[in-house]
């Protein structure tokens with residue numbers, strides 16, 4: 001298959017260099033292409049939440065769409081803690097069966113064990129993630145213009161020009177596909193992104209589900225220098241089942257053991273276990289010739305919490321609009337994809353993702369003592385109320401602007417940055433990107 005892909009590529013290069021467009025070779029290659037290659041308008045790689053939702057958004061067009069998913073079943077393997085802000089209901093039509101629980105309180109625990117509790121209008125959902133992935137697949141699977149190919153793996157793609165038009169030739173584990181557009185919804189290790197020279201930086205994550213008797217109304221976040229790139233979590237699924245997990249950049253198994261021991265939980269008491277990767281950093285470039293990236297492949301993930309679902313659902317709406325515009329104008333250049341997809345994403349979720357990353361950079365430098373101090377400040381001032389009022393799990397900008405004006409926070413931040421001058425350079429770099 002790889003050889004065929006290579007051969008096609010070479011023939012087309014030769015053809016374009018040396019032969020007039022009306023030559024017999026071109027006609028015969030078009031003949032081969034049109035009859036032997038599966039041809040689609042849009043090929044989406046990855047049949048998880050990003051790929052399925054985008055496919056659903058495009059399902060009312062007449063576009064011929066193929067979704068390629070390497071696993072045999074949609075939604076599996078599960079890789080999510082399933083905690084999502086109530087914005088989810090504003091973005092999608094959310095069936096109540098997908099909501100397993102809601103939490104009223106977020107408990108933030110410092111390395112010393114001291115904590116603050118935040119409660120407010122934000123009452124996040126704990127969702128059945130497998131059901132969410134299946135939701136949009138079920139809605140589109142019988143559409144005559146849409147094909148799902150499960151158990152097929154994307155390998156790479158090449159651009160081929162034919163009759164003044166640029167096409168994407170996609171090599172998979174089974175065949176070669178011709179498509180006008182390619183959308184990379186293939187997660188943190190995206191092969192589409194890699195083909196474009198983009199490599200995500202990822203955190204390792206692990207999670208177990210256990211039966212226990214914690215508070216069903218509380219989601220807990222445990223901060224610690226050992227797992228400074230994110231935190232340890234307890235998320236109540238309902239029916240006294242809890243999702244306990246952690247993500248960090250190294251020593252995950254050891255850190256997770258330490259974390260479970262601190263909670264007095266034996267790993268043997270687990271119902272099941274999940275693992276996965278969480279992209280870490282700023283949002284990638286999203287627009288390329290005939291290609292765009294969406295979801296974890298594009299690092300559309302909050303660096304404060306590792307949550308990606310609200311961001312990618314928001315981005316998917318811009319992506320769907322962009323795809324429609326490309327076909328309407330019969331233009332698939334990087335600039336048109338940038339105009340209708342990357343630019344709107346950057347000016348909305350991109351700005352918020354930057355703030356999440358800035359907060360993460362600060363948190364990574366926090367010593368145990370800094371955690372103590374900031375919790376103390378939050379407790380002794382009215383900041384808890386500020387967080388409840390302005391705190392938004394997904395869009396923290398307004399909260400941050402309120403916080404940095406607070407007279408107790410300013411001296412803390414000044415001292416902290418003087419202690420960590422490198423932060424200035426890091427923050428400047430992020431802000432000017």
Ligand SMILES: Cc1cc2nc3c(=O)[nH]c(=O)nc-3n(C[C@H](O)[C@H](O)[C@H](O)COP(=O)(O)OP(=O)(O)OC[C@H]3O[C@@H](n4cnc5c(N)ncnc54)[C@H](O)[C@@H]3O)c2cc1C
Nearest residue numbers: 046048050070081082083154186187276295296307308309
């Ligand atoms: C442990 C953990 C906990 C999390 N908890 C939360 C949370 O509580 N809240 C939240 O909002 N987010 C959470 N996230 C993040 C969230 O799960 C992701 O942001 C989201 O799943 C991204 O969706 P996606 O469709 O972009 O990518 P993915 O869900 O990673 O899906 C990518 C799909 O592409 C397929 N694929 C990959 N390569 C290929 C290939 N070469 N060919 C064909 N198919 C391919 C994969 O099989 C997969 O189905 C968590 C992540 C982890 C790992």
